[in-house]
Amino acid sequence: MNSAAIRCENLSRWYGEVQGLAGLTITLQQGVIGLLGPNGSGKSTLMRLLTGQIHASRGWVEIFGQRMFPGQHQLFRQIGYAPGEDVHFETSIALDYLSLLAALGGDGPGAAKKRAERALEKLGMEDKRQVQLQAMSKGMRQRIKVAQALLFEPPLLLLDEPLNGMDPISRRHTLDFVKAWAAQGNTVLLASHVLHEVEGVTDHMLLLHHGRLLAEGRLHEIRELIDSKPRQATVYGKELRPLAAQLLAEELVIGLSFVGEDCLQLDTQNLPALLARLQQAGAEGQLHSLETDDRELEIIYDLLVGEAAR
Amino acid sequence: MAFRAAEYERYHGPRAKRPTWVPIAAATLRRGWASKWVRRLSFLSLLMGFTIVVILYIANEVVPDWRTVVEGVGERVSKEDNFRIDARFYTHLLGMFVNPFLLILSLVFGHDLIASDLRTNAMEAYFSRPITPFSYLLGRTLAFVGFLMLATFGPILMIWLGDLIFSSEGHIEVIRHVPLAMFSALLLSCTTVALMVQAITMLTRSAVWTNLVFLVLFVMVQGMGVMLWGITDNTSMLAISYFQDTYVVCAATLGELENIGNQHVPAPLAFGVLIGLAVVSFGILLRGLKRRSLLA
Numbered sequence: 001m002n003s004a005a006i007r008c009e010n011l012s013r014w015y016g017e018v019q020g021l022a023g024l025t026i027t028l029q030q031g032v033i034g035l036l037g038p039n040g041s042g043k044s045t046l047m048r049l050l051t052g053q054i055h056a057s058r059g060w061v062e063i064f065g066q067r068m069f070p071g072q073h074q075l076f077r078q079i080g081y082a083p084g085e086d087v088h089f090e091t092s093i094a095l096d097y098l099s100l101l102a103a104l105g106g107d108g109p110g111a112a113k114k115r116a117e118r119a120l121e122k123l124g125m126e127d128k129r130q131v132q133l134q135a136m137s138k139g140m141r142q143r144i145k146v147a148q149a150l151l152f153e154p155p156l157l158l159l160d161e162p163l164n165g166m167d168p169i170s171r172r173h174t175l176d177f178v179k180a181w182a183a184q185g186n187t188v189l190l191a192s193h194v195l196h197e198v199e200g201v202t203d204h205m206l207l208l209h210h211g212r213l214l215a216e217g218r219l220h221e222i223r224e225l226i227d228s229k230p231r232q233a234t235v236y237g238k239e240l241r242p243l244a245a246q247l248l249a250e251e252l253v254i255g256l257s258f259v260g261e262d263c264l265q266l267d268t269q270n271l272p273a274l275l276a277r278l279q280q281a282g283a284e285g286q287l288h289s290l291e292t293d294d295r296e297l298e299i300i301y302d303l304l305v306g307e308a309a310r
Numbered sequence: 311m312a313f314r315a316a317e318y319e320r321y322h323g324p325r326a327k328r329p330t331w332v333p334i335a336a337a338t339l340r341r342g343w344a345s346k347w348v349r350r351l352s353f354l355s356l357l358m359g360f361t362i363v364v365i366l367y368i369a370n371e372v373v374p375d376w377r378t379v380v381e382g383v384g385e386r387v388s389k390e391d392n393f394r395i396d397a398r399f400y401t402h403l404l405g406m407f408v409n410p411f412l413l414i415l416s417l418v419f420g421h422d423l424i425a426s427d428l429r430t431n432a433m434e435a436y437f438s439r440p441i442t443p444f445s446y447l448l449g450r451t452l453a454f455v456g457f458l459m460l461a462t463f464g465p466i467l468m469i470w471l472g473d474l475i476f477s478s479e480g481h482i483e484v485i486r487h488v489p490l491a492m493f494s495a496l497l498l499s500c501t502t503v504a505l506m507v508q509a510i511t512m513l514t515r516s517a518v519w520t521n522l523v524f525l526v527l528f529v530m531v532q533g534m535g536v537m538l539w540g541i542t543d544n545t546s547m548l549a550i551s552y553f554q555d556t557y558v559v560c561a562a563t564l565g566e567l568e569n570i571g572n573q574h575v576p577a578p579l580a581f582g583v584l585i586g587l588a589v590v591s592f593g594i595l596l597r598g599l600k601r602r603s604l605l606a
Contacts, residue, residue, distance in 0.1 A: 051438045070600075073440035083434040092344070103333035104439040112333075148435065 003065030004029055005156055005187035006050065010059035013045050013211075020045035022211045023059070028189070032182045034198030034219075035191040037208035043191040044084050046208070047160045050189070051081045063156060077105065080149035082142075084160035084191070094120065094136070094144055095129040101148045119147040124173060138165035146174060157181060157188045163197050175201050195222075230254060231271040235278060237287040240264045252277055262288075330441040334449025335456075338423065342457050347418045352461045355411045359465020363472030370476035377477070395473065396484045398566040400466060400492055401557060408462045408496070409553050412503060413528055415461050420507035421520040423450055424595075428515050433599075443599035447592070451504050458500035466492050491563035499556045502584045505591035512598040528552055548575045552587075555580040 006028040013020040021042040037043050048054045049061055052070045061068045063075050098116030099109070107115055120126050123143050133141060146162050159178070163171050179201050182188050192198050198205065199219050207214040207222075215222070237243075244264055247253045252274045255267035268274040271292065281287050342348045369376045381394050427433050436446060470488050474481070506527075511520045535551035538544075548554045558580035561570045567577055575583075 048434070051434075053434060053437055071442065073442075076438060076440045079438065081434070081438040083431050083438075085431045100333055100337050101435060101439060103336075104330055104436060104441055106330070106440065108328065145435075 003062070005064060006189070007062040007065075008046075008049075008059065009062075011046075011049060011056055011061060012058040013049060013054065014057045019211045021049065021208075024208075024213050025059075026206065026213065026216060028187065028206075030182070030185060030187050031204060032178055032188045032190060032202035034202050034205040035189055035208065036193065036195060036198060036205055037191075037214075038193050040210075041193075041208040042211040043193075043208055044160055045211070047081065047084070047158050047189075047191065050158055051079055052076065077152060078154050079156045079158060080152065080154035081158045082145040082149040082160060082162050084164075092132050092134065093129075094125070094131055094133055097133060097144065098148055098151060102151050105152055115151055119150045122150055123147045123177065137167075139167050139170045142166050143170060143174065146177075155186050157186060158191075159188065160191045161193070162190070163192065163194075171197070230267050230269055231292070233266045233268065233271065233274060233278065234259075234291045235264050235266065235281075235287050236262055236289045237264075238262065239286070243281055243286055247274070247277065250277065329445065330439070331445040331449035331452070334436075334441070334446055335453040338450050338453030339456065341423075342419050342453065345419065348415065348457060351411060351415050351418060352457065352464075355407065355415075355461040356464050356468065358407045358411075359468035362465075362469050366469075366472045366476045395477075397488050397491070397564045398561070398569050400470070400485075400488055400564060401560050401566060401570065403466060403469065404553070404557055404560060408466070409556065411461045412458060412500065415458060416503050416507050417521050417524060419457055420454055420504060421511060421517045421524070423454060423511070424508050425511040425515060425517050425520060428512070443596055447508075447595050447599060450508065451501070454504040454508070455497070455500045458504060459496060462500060463493055463496045466496070488564065491565070492560065495556070495560040495563040498559060498581075498584050498588075502552075502588040502591070505588050505595065509591035509594040512595055545573060545575055546579055549579045549583050551575075552584075555583050559584060 004027045006026070008024050008026050011024040012022050024042075024046065035043050035046070045054075049056055050063065050068065052068050052072050052075065055070060064078060066072070066075055068075055095113070095116050098119055099112040102112035102115040102119075103109065117126065117129065120129050123146060125140075125143060125147065128136070128140065131140075133144065136144070142162055142165055146159060149157055149159065157178075162174060166174060175197075178188050178190060182201075190198055190201065203219040204217075205219055205222060206216050235243075238261075240258070240262070244256050244258075247266065248256070252270065253266045253268050257265050259265055266274065275290075275292070278287065278290055282290065373379060377395055384394070427436070437443075467489060470485060470492075473485060507520065507524060510523050510527075511517075514520050514523060532551045532553060535548045535554060538547035538550070541547075554575055558567070558570075558575050558577055561567050561574075562577040562580070
């Protein structure tokens with residue numbers, strides 16, 4: 001397909017007085033694109049507009065060069081969509097649920113069942129085909145949602161926070177799958193509000209905030225922004241005072257504070273270098289554990305829109 | 311855990327041409343049948359019909375000319391021909407068990423059909439497939455009406471067959487038209503109820519509120535119709551009573567309108583109310599589904 005996978009021009013959507021999305025203009029080519037933003041930033045609104053679930057209040061969307069709007073059913077076949085929130089499952093068994101959605105896509109009963117089985121296999125869930133959906137963990141159900149998006153092997157996959165509630169192994173497999181899928185020439189728009197979830201699979205990010213496109217670019221550009229801000233690490237261990245003195249002498253920290261004798265909070269301008277040094281200390285047996293803050297997205301928003309954005 | 315992305319090949323198999331409402335209807339039927347209470351109520355209703363058939367059989371075996379006896383007793387007691395087992399007999403079945411089952415089954419099965427889909431984002435999964443709100447609604451409603459017809463028309467058909475088998479040869483002339491007449495009347499009645507319950511769900515988005523509104527509409531308004539009729543002496547006031555409308559529609563399709571007295575809703579008004587309710591409910595549902603902002 002020569003056309004851009006997704007093109008939006010001045011795309012806007014209001015819910016009464018509330019602005020869901022405002023003047024979004026983007027062109028996205030094949031590959032994995034991370035869609036980042038906090039809750040209420042417009043990610044799900046964008047997903048619904050891209051899947052023809054709702055009308056745009058202004059502007060338009062093109063999928064593979066064709067305008068998308070509710071009722072544009074031919075385009076629906078080229079899109080696989082995993083909604084963000086937990087969904088109601090019409091049937092109780094995983095295979096039946098996927099078969100129903102395949103049948104809604106136009107398959108006969110036999111073909112729908114085969115397709116459902118293939119989708120489960122793709123996500124490594126073939127042994128779960130007869131499992132009650134109610135009995136599954138949230139992470140499992142999330143994978144079922146991804147499986148239903150894959151039923152028709154669409155060239156465009158829209159995943160709205162697919163990793164929510166998944167255990168680390170499921171996350172790993174899902175992200176591996178996303179990477180492999182894109183490597184075959186497909187496009188994946190992966191929405192999340194956690195930066196490090198997305199950075200494992202793509203370098204291309206879109207940042208939404210309050211319905212507006214805050215930034216679009218490569219991850220290293222965003223990383224540079226993050227690295228210019230102080231970051232925090234917390235270490236736990238015994239006899240931390242000598243380590244604190246060494247870190248100050250090596251100018252790896254710009255500030256520190258003790259939270260009890262066994263816990264030390266460190267502020268740094270160079271988190272990667274600090275982490276490398278702390279790993280070395282850990283290997284020497286000086287540390288029990290290490291935590292870093294998970295505020296990357298917040299930092300970006302602070303930088304881009306200032307404190308008012310929070 | 312098998313990860314098979316590497317050996318992935320895009321599926322190019324055939325796509326079925328069947329309408330998209332078919333899988334929705336089939337899933338709704340499965341969902342209904344999976345409900346213990348829907349099964350119990352449906353069986354109970356059919357059991358009522360079967361019981362009446364058994365009574366007909368026993369009466370026929372014990373007193374072969376029981377129909378004449380019953381008619382004679384009826385004329386002596388009420389000076390009317392209420393005890394005749396003819397087409398009009400089938401309108402009496404409405405009050406006996408058809409309407410109560412219709413009401414209860416609607417509450418048990420219908421209240422959560424669309425409400426749960428609206429509450430839990432299922433609409434997004436459905437409508438990212440190539441189906442229209444109309445197909446979705448058609449599938450849901452057809453299956454719902456199917457269950458209601460099973461519990462209402464099913465026993466009536468059983469009774470009619472029993473009535474036919476355990477009667478003299480001439481009796482068929484009197485009740486020949488009953489199945490078609492009752493089928494059309496109950497189809498209208500069940501469709502109206504099915505659409506109304508779902509429309510109320512669309513507005514309330516809550517199973518509990520749907521049931522409460524439904525009970526108010528179907529129980530309290532019945533009494534209000536009779537009160538208004540008493541005050542105004544205008545039988546048209548009874549038209550706000552759904553059961554009265556259903557009764558008149560059944561009598562009209564059975565051709566028994568002139569035999570049920572004159573204290574009833576005019577038949578065109580009864581038809582108009584039921585059709586009007588169905589159309590308005592359908593409009594509410596379709597508008598609600600098309601206004602996808604409801605999902606947000």
